[in-house]
Amino acid sequence: MSGDVVYRSSLAWNAERPATIVITCVDGRWYGHFQEFARTHLGAGPQVDFIALPGGVEPFALAELAPDDFEAVRRRLQGLLAVRDARRIVAIAHDDCAWYLGRTIRSAAGTVRDQQIADLVRAAAVLREMVPDATVELYFARLADGSPEQVVFESIPTHP
């Protein structure tokens, strides 16, 4: 049984499943930049699976401190992996992230950026264990100096 159609997408349907999964924050100021980065820089094709949640990849870094959060996102990633052959997992953190600015769990890492990068690296180890066949890449998005402001992406090594 179908409901009343209220809108028809102008995009053509493509049933091919992408090989890349990108894990990001939901922040709408940054999200369009993440999508462009995935298409243009990562060359991940017009269709990319995104897992977007406030704070991005953070739950994968907090398996011990927040096991319920970890388990929730782990199950969802497993659900995606069950229907595709994911060869590449990309995690992107971003500057001025409200989730991290409000976060109360802190490790010894210094600045908020240091904490985010430490979490990216820890999450990468967890993701590699979960998906041994996939490569894991890490990036940090921030505003560049200058006017008008532009968003730039830094590559973050997966090992500290």
Ligand SMILES: [Zn+2]
């Ligand atoms: Zn954020």
